[in-house]
Structure formats: C-alpha cells, structure tokens
Amino acid sequence: MNHMLLTVRQDANLTDNLVGVNAMEVLINALIKSGAQRSSLRAKAFGGARMVDGLSDIGEANAQFTLDFLESEGITCDGHSFGGTNARNIRFWPATGRVLQRMSTDRLIEPKTIVQAPPEGNDLELF
Structure with a gap:
C-alpha cells in the first residue's frame, strides 16, 4: 500500500x-x-x-479543495485534521502510513498595521 501526506496551504x-x-x-x-x-x-x-486573526478563513477552502481532489481522483483519505487556530507539527512514516500530530501551543499572530509618515522631499513620486 502506498501512502502520501497532504498539508494544506493557507492562501x-x-x-x-x-x-x-x-x-x-x-x-x-x-x-x-x-x-x-x-x-x-x-x-x-x-x-x-x-x-492570523482577522483574515479570511482560507484554510477552510484549502481543506475542502484537498478532500474534493482526493475524492475526484478516487484516492481514499484515511484521516484528516483541518482547521483550528494552531499550527500542527506532523511526523509521518510513509511505509506504514503512521502519523503523529502535535498541535502548537503558540498564540495567534495579531496582524500589525504599519503607518508610515509621508516622505519629506519635493513631492516627486517614482513608481
């Protein structure tokens, strides 16, 4: 039996x-x-x-994509763990399909707004 491990991107x-x-x-x-x-x-x-708190839940769409892809390709999904607010640390043994998952205890990253003062100068903008 051949095993593969899928991780879901955030974006x-x-x-x-x-x-x-x-x-x-x-x-x-x-x-x-x-x-x-x-x-x-x-x-x-x-x-x-x-x-990241305050951003859209892109991970949910990625999770659904993953399950839909596997189903459409006829690949059995033996298990999954999606969502939440913490990162996962995964250890995977492909020969047996065994997986250990450890949830991170780190807090959510708060988005930061950076306010820049307008540059001093002669009002010349380059772009």
Whole structure:
C-alpha cells in the first residue's frame, strides 16, 4: 500500500487551486514513477488552521479543495485534521502510513498595521 501526506496551504484562490491540482498531479506521477500503484494510493491530510486573526478563513477552502481532489481522483483519505487556530507539527512514516500530530501551543499572530509618515522631499513620486 502506498501512502502520501497532504498539508494544506493557507492562501488558496482559484489560481492557487489550479496550481494545487498541478502540484498534486506532479506528486502522484512521482509516486507512480517510484513504483507506486495509483489504485492503491491512500492519503492523510492536515492543515488549514486560521493562523492570523482577522483574515479570511482560507484554510477552510484549502481543506475542502484537498478532500474534493482526493475524492475526484478516487484516492481514499484515511484521516484528516483541518482547521483550528494552531499550527500542527506532523511526523509521518510513509511505509506504514503512521502519523503523529502535535498541535502548537503558540498564540495567534495579531496582524500589525504599519503607518508610515509621508516622505519629506519635493513631492516627486517614482513608481
């Protein structure tokens, strides 16, 4: 049996989903090139935490993308852990499919607003 581990990025949009599909196909093709049988691929997926308070929940969209992709490709997802507000530390043994997950106890990162004073000078703007 061949196992793969999926992690979910924090910043998905339509373009990223297209990039995600391409990345997944590259991964699957590399597994097959290394001797894996596509029909025996299985996955476990992790990620999608909302790491920065006040931003949209992109991780949720990424998690859904992951599950939809696996289903559409006929790859069984043996387990997943998505969402929350803490990072995950993952340890993965591909030969057995065993995964250890440890949730970080770090706090959310508060977004910071940086206010810059207008530059002093002759009002010349370069762009």
